[in-house]
Amino acid sequence: MIYTTLPHTDIKVSKICLGTMTWGNQNTQEEGFAQMDIALDKGINFFDTAEMYPVPASPETQGSTSTIIGNWLKERGNRDKVIIASKIVGRPSDYTAHIRTTGLQGDSIDEAVNNELKRLQTDYIDLYQIHWPERETNTFGTRDYKHNPNDAWEDNFKEVLHKLDLQIKAGKIRNIGLSNEKAWGTMRFLEESKKNSLPRMKTIQNAYSLLNRTFEGDLAEISMRENIGLLAYSPMAFGVLSGKYIKGTAADNARLKLFPRFSRYSSEQCTEATKRYLEIAEDNNMTLAQMSLAFVTQQPFVTSNIIGATSLEQLEENIGSIHVNLNDDLLKAINDVHTAMPNPAT
Template identity: 80%
Template sequence: MKYTTLPKTDIKVSKICLGSMTWGNQNTEVEGHAQLDYAFNQGVNFIDTAEMYPVPASPKTQGATSKIIGNWLKKTGNRHNVVLASKIIGRPSDYTAHIRSTGLSGHSIVEAINAELKRLQTDYIDLYQIHWPERDTNTFSTRDYKHKPDDIWKDNFNEVLHKLDEQIKLGKIRQIGISNEKAWGTMRFLEESKAHCLPRMKTIQNAYSLLNRIYEGDMAEISMRENIGLLAYSPMAFGVLSGKYIKETAADNARLKLFPRFSRYSSKSCTEATKHYLKIAEDNNMTLAQMSLAFVTQQDFVTSNIIGATNLQQLKENINSIYVTVNNDVLKQINEIHKLIPNPAT
């Protein structure tokens, strides 16, 4: 395994982070524990979860993922050997109304942290992240920003940082980060921290893959110049970059078969681009999965690459991508496809 540190900290993390959002829905607790055991034995010490997980969000399963992790930590005694990251939901919506509808109020933050600590069976979370912005902006499948003057959100960056600072001082969380954030929100958090000597966002967890390189547009520069590291999620574009959908080898419980709401990953342009990337991988004696993951991991602005799997075979292949290098010739071929079919999964 390869390691780095969370920016501006001494917290050592593996360059591969174990994602967990299928545990408690597509995966059982036994399967989740098997993944944790295998990843830990391969040197992965970084685990990411969220109060909302598993995905899709549901009142019946909410919090199950973190409980699975908590039970594993208790069973193995590995709490001090791993770095735990979790997330609080952002802007309220019908999708997460079963969790809470009070946004990032001070009470919400305290409530969310305390509940997550209980689920994880620990007294501290290493990295606590805001899952998505509270303001109305172009997150997830919304590509372009459209301003809405009637948005009821009021600028509360300072208040949020103060409440997170309070929780840091209480020892409940160690570092903070953002997720699904845009350039404006990222810089507002950084500016507010600097101006008022408040805790600084250390990481940003956004989607990044061969099929979605939007991060390179402006966020990559922020990452490099401001030293806020990307925790790349969906590096396999919901499994599309395994090639299993175009090869028609996807299992019945594959995510895009179970959850059609993520159809942006199965568009015609995604399929076409994936076919091109598959050929590049095969021509260079790599699996598509390993080429896709290696491409993400070796980017200078990426702190850690969050991988997910629904079975151990996938997990083994994904973790082994850490030993794969995308050379300049392969990168040139990849970029030619990117020019032809840019960012089809956004």
């Protein structure tokens, strides 16, 4: 395994992070335990969860993923061996109304942290992230920003940082980060932190893959110049970049078979780009999955690459991508496809 540190900390994390959002829905607790055992044995010490998980979110399953992690930590007795990241839901929506409808207002952060600590059966969370912005902006598959002058959100960056600061001072969380955030919000949080001597956002967890390289716009520069590391999620584009949907080898419990509404990586453009990437991988004697993951891991702004799997075979292959090095010729071939078909995913 290769390790790095969370920006502005001395916390060592693996360059591959274990994503967990299928546990409690597509995966059982027993399967989650097996994945964590293998990941830790392979050198992965970084696990990512959220109060909302598993996905798709529902009142019946909400929090199950973190409960599985907590049960594993208790049974294995190895809390000191792993770095745990979690998230609080952001803007209220019908999708998460069963969790809370108050966003980050009032006692929401305190309530969310306490509930997550109980599920995880731990005294502290190493990295606590805002799952998505409270304000209206273009997240979750929306390509372009459309301003809504009637958005009821009021600027509360300072207030949110203050509430997170109280959690840090109470010893409940160690560091804070963002998720699904844009350039403006990221810089506002950094500005308020500097101006008011409040905790600094250390990381940003956004989608990043061969089919969605939009992070390479303004956010990549912010990441490098401000040292706020990307935790890249969906590096496999919901499994599309395994090539299994093109080859017709996807299992019945594959994500897009179970949940076809998650279609942001299923357009004609995405399919065509994936075919081209698959050809490059096969010409270079590697799987498309490992090429896709290695591409993400090698980016200079990536702190850790969040992989997910529904089977142990997938997990082993994905972890093995850490040993794949993409040379200049292969990277040029990848970038030629990107130039011809930039960011086909919405």
